[in-house]
Amino acid sequence: MGLKGEVGVEIEIHSPALKFFNLFVTQLHTKLHQGDWHGVGSHSVKHWTYTLGV
Template identity: 40%
Template sequence: MSLVGKLEADVEIKTPAEKFYNLLKSQNHHIPNASSDKVHSIEVHEGDWETSGSVKLWKYTAEGNLEVFKERVEADKENKTVSFTAVEGHVLDLYKKYKVNFKVTPKTSGEGGLVKITVEYEKKNDSIPDPNKYLQFAIHVVQDIDAHLIKA
């Protein structure tokens, strides 16, 4: 059994891709407003809201458990990708390495687009489950953000 793995999911969005990407890249402080039952707060610990390499602390609930996730963000405007790499938090209790990537692609016609979520991880041992709960969490947060931005 491999300790290194990758999980993927695609989520269709109605929000214009550029608007959705900008929120992921530099407006994370709005995510608790969009998904308050899941994401309780996001605070900048190093850097700022917009700069790649900045570090943020997320407080959230996954499967009924209150957790924290301290991440270093990397963004690529040209490819509309945003990556969050764990530097501290509950995910690192189970995984040596954990990174979640979001790629936002506009539809070829009309509004909206597709958000591809990829979770890359390395388990600490064979008894650790794949991080499906964190993939599901990310899917639900993307859906909440989309619904929030459509109303805005």
């Protein structure tokens, strides 16, 4: 049996823009499992991994 759903979140960030951008460049890794890389919604499946303490 599979799980199907949608996850959405909105967060407020108190950080300089360069530090926040650096997090995405160096510590957040993604893999595309299905669909278009730039797709939004149920047409794409992405796996996001955050590496803490790098």
